[in-house]
Amino acid sequence: MGSSMSEKLRKLVVGILLAWALLCGVRAQAQYNREYFFWVGRSCMMNNDYQEAIRTLNTLLRFDEKAYEGYFLRGIAKYNLDDLLGAEADFSTAIRLNPVYTQAYTYRAITRSRLGNYDDALQDFREAIELRPDLPGPYYSRGVTRLLNQQFREAIDDFDMFIRQETKVADAYICRGLSYLHLKDTTRAYDNFNLAIRTNREDPNGYNRRGGLHLEQEQYEEAEADFNKAIRCDSNYLLSYFNRALVYNATNRPMQALADFDKVIRLDSTNSLTYFNRAMLRTQIGDYNRALEDYDRVALYSPNNVLVYYNRAGVYAQLGELEKAVADYTSAIDLYPDFANAYIYRGRLREVLRDPKGAKRDLETAQRKIAEYRSRLSDSTYSIYADTTQRFDRLLSFDSKFAGGSFDRITGHNGGRxxxxxxxxxxxxxxxxxxxxxxxxxxxxxxxxxxxxxxxxxxxxxCRESNIAPDSLLAIDRRRAEELKAGDASWITQFERGVSQALIKQYTNSVNTYTAAxxxxxxxxxxxxxxxxxxxxxxxxxxxxxxxxxxxxxxxxxxxxxxxxxxxxxxxxxxxxxxxxxxxxxxxxxxxxxxxxxxxxxxxxxxxxxxxxxxxxxxxxxxxxxxxxxxxxxxxxxxxxxxxxxxxxxxxxxxxxxxxxxxxxxxxxx
Structure with missing residues (x-):
């Protein structure tokens, strides 16, 4: 209550002071008011009131369009409100008005890096460092940008320059460790994660990075110790529980792994990867009904993911609900017609369901898919990834599977939204x-x-899905194939066959047919x-x-x-x-x-x-x-x-x- 009242009083005082400053007259007190508005704007930002800071700085810039510091401060406020394009525009204006404004180059570079515009960001960092080579900050920020741009050796050089001047920043060691990790130098990565931990023993990130490296190297005892320390540092740090669950699973402690996955889901109720992992773990211990509940949740969040239906089919089969299992294998095949495993298991179930023709057809299709895959093992195209005869019941790791790339595949999974x-x-x-x-x-x-x-x-x-039934599309594709076999190899027929092949998800064949056209x-x-x-x-x-x-x-x-x-x-x-x-x-x-x-x-x-x-x-x-x-x-x-x-x-x-x-x-x- 007191905090709320003081906040209201602070805003009231600021409002009165601003009104008084305006009434004093801009010409008579120009320099005084200019400094005052800067002071108010900075004070608002120190209190994290960025919208109020922008309103104050807008007033300043109306009276003084050449106040490059005003544009710079407004750019920082916009950046903190995630208005990245607006921030970039303000930093650009500050640079236009003062071409040697080092901080404006640095912050514009950081903004452009967050926008994914790495080339222009690196050019801005170059300008900032040439203007002030003695400042450590631009080296760190440029190092992060180079990390994102996969320039790992150059990133290490920048972090080295930063660390020479600033030895107490744990994140710098973590980022340098990540750079070494991407260069496959696990020894130096480990050393840097150790330095990060020694620099700040209360930061869970250092323990998580080192624990992740131990986990990858199957050093489970050391990994567990690190994740335990990370949880002691921050009991709500989701990644610590997730990674520790992977350790528990790898060391045959399924109930403890389940407890950690439960904690992750309490912290993030739309975390589809955790539901998926928990479903696989529940399946392994025979808790099939609850595994189904988890797979149903994942199917809700990720309706176009083939593995949801494939794995859920296995659970239905364990419960004896063979028709539902066949339906899920069929859904997996509809989504990905090269899925050899789905044909194999559907064929086995059809045999049990006394459908010998369907079983034989599935087995023959699976054998053909496997043979096609093996014949392409030396191929450098996407078809080399078409092998689906592997197992899909291993738990998926957070780092390698969870968040994806910088835009994280917008057309994919968005927490159900x-x-x-x-x-x-x-x-x-x-x-x-x-x-x-x-x-x-x-x-x-x-x-x-x-x-x-x-x-x-x-x-x-x-751009919409075809409204033609799958059976009709298959019939159309067969007709096109017969036309080509009969000798009609015109580009039009090739094009039409490419269209029909794509619609029945024979992508590799479709690309080849378009190429012929x-x-x-x-x-x-x-x-x-x-x-x-x-x-x-x-x-x-x-x-x-x-x-x-x-x-x-x-x-x-x-x-x-x-x-x-x-x-x-x-x-x-x-x-x-x-x-x-x-x-x-x-x-x-x-x-x-x-x-x-x-x-x-x-x-x-x-x-x-x-x-x-x-x-x-x-x-x-x-x-x-x-x-x-x-x-x-x-x-x-x-x-x-x-x-x-x-x-x-x-x-x-x-x-x-x-x-x-x-x-x-x-x-x-x-």
């Missing part, structure tokens, strides 16, 4: 006419000519366009198995974000290259800019994604999907106000999903 997904890529696909759909006012003659040339009434350009007609932009989409979809399915349970967690600590990166990364470079080729052949193709923006966003390059969405909107001012996705990207770039304006426009143009997102975010805007 489906409204935060990007709308999908556009492609030429097969759709039955939908009389309920709103007519699209945007027409491109070149697209219309292409559709007329192909001559398939079902072919359309859309491109060989026959290399100047057609739409062939590159569709091959790009198929390549991207193939990567998404591969990652759904390999990076099973990623969630969106934009971490403010760059070192944490880096360490959470998956061990295997998936590159959209080939898909982007196809779009670049399509745009070279057809520069006015708005949908190609839109697709490229999506892939930029999924790769963590948010400013580039924003630019491509803007280009798409420039070509098609009624491009509702581009407004929606640009709005989502701006929200993740912490420019929520502009993001909400774009979402509002998307809703106006017919994207109903926009209003669900606006309900969550519009209320936070002033």
């Amino acid at each position: 489906e409204e935060m997904r990007l709308l999908p890529l556009f492609k030429f696909t097969l759709m039955r006419p939908d009389t309920a759909a709103a007519p699209n006012p945007y027409r491109l003659q070149r697209v219309e000519d292409f559709l007329a040339r192909v001559g398939d009434d079902l072919l359309t350009l859309s 491109i060989d026959r007609n290399p100047s057609n932009p739409f062939l590159y366009f569709n091959r790009s989409t198929t390549r991207a979809e193939m990567i998404d399915f591969i990652s759904s198995i390999d990076n099973s349970y990623q969630r969106i967690t934009i971490d403010s600590d760059p070192a944490n974000r880096l360490n959470n990166n998956s061990k295997r990364t998936y590159s959209y470079d080939e898909a982007v290259a196809d779009l670049n080729k399509a745009l070279k052949l057809f520069p006015d193709f708005a949908h190609a800019y839109y697709n490229r923006a999506n892939l930029q966003a999924l790769s963590g390059r948010l400013p580039e994604a924003f630019e491509d969405y803007t280009k798409a909107i420039g070509l098609n001012p009624s491009f509702a999907e581009a407004y929606y996705n640009r709005g989502i990207v701006q929200i993740f770039m912490k420019d929520t106000r502009k993001g909400c304006l774009d979402l509002s426009k998307a809703g106006e143009l017919g994207i109903t999903e926009a209003y669900e997102v606006l309900k969550r975010y519009a209320q936070t805007q002033d």
Whole structure:
């Protein structure tokens, strides 16, 4: 009560003083008022009242547009409110007014680093260090940026420079240790984590980093000791409990592991990875009904993840609910038709259910998938990851599987908040006419000519799922295959087969078929366009198995974000290259800019994604999907106000999903 009253009094006094200062007259007391407003702005920021600081500094800048320190302080306030674009603009103004303002370069660099614009951030750090090579701060911040940009040796050099001047900052040792870890130098990584712990024995992060290294090296006793110390430092530090559960599981103490997973879920009730791990652990100890509850929760949060259905099918089989098990294996196969294991186990269940034909068909399909995989082991394409004959009952680790890349796959798992997904890529696909759909006012003659040339009434350009039944799609694909077998190898037939193969999720075959079509007609932009989409979809399915349970967690600590990166990364470079080729052949193709923006966003390059969405909107001012996705990207770039304006426009143009997102975010805007 007293604190609340003092806060109200403080604001009242500040308001009276500001009013008095204004009444005194700006000209008569110009220098005094200028210093006073600086003082009030700084005081507000010291009290973490950033919005009040911005209002105060706005008053100053109205009277003195050349006050570069005012723009700098306002930039810091905006940064602390996660308005990164606004902060960048203010730091840029401060630099324009004072080109030797070292701190403005440093803070703009940090802001650009958080925006994923590493090249410009590194240039700003270079300017700051050239202006003041004696300051330690820019070396540390540049080191973190280089870590994020995977320039590990250069990052170590920067942390060395920082540590020479500042020996008591634990995070510097942790970041240097992470750099060595990414260079596979575990000895030096371990030494740096030790230094971090000696520097600050109350920080759980150092113990967690060292414990994670012990865990990776199967030194379970040492790992457990470190995680215990981390928990003593902070009893609500989620990662400590999660990692200790992995230790307990590896040392055959399932009940203690379950207790730690329970604690993680109490701290974060939407943590799908923990539900998944707990489900596997419950299955191992025979607690099948509760394992089903956990898998059901994961399926709610991650409905397109193939392993959810595959593992849940095994639990149903243990409970004797064979029809439900077959249904889940079928769902896994629908999501990923190359899933050899799913065919094997479905075939065994069909045999028990007295369906010998179905069992034989599944076994033959599985054997064919395995043979195809083994024949491609020397292949460097994505098909080498198609082997699904491995086991999928091992627990997934937090660091390698949990948080993903810098943007953490927006189209993936978002703690159940489906409204935060990007709308999908556009492609030429097969759709039955939908009389309920709103007519699209945007027409491109070149697209219309292409559709007329192909001559398939079902072919359309859309980002929506096909409304044609799976059996019908299979029949269409068989017809296309028969046409090719009969000798019709025109680029049109090849293109149509590529479309049907992609729709039944035969991605590798679809890419190869599009490539054959491109060989026959290399100047057609739409062939590159569709091959790009198929390549991207193939990567998404591969990652759904390999990076099973990623969630969106934009971490403010760059070192944490880096360490959470998956061990295997998936590159959209080939898909982007196809779009670049399509745009070279057809520069006015708005949908190609839109697709490229999506892939930029999924790769963590948010400013580039924003630019491509803007280009798409420039070509098609009624491009509702581009407004929606640009709005989502701006929200993740912490420019929520502009993001909400774009979402509002998307809703106006017919994207109903926009209003669900606006309900969550519009209320936070002033």
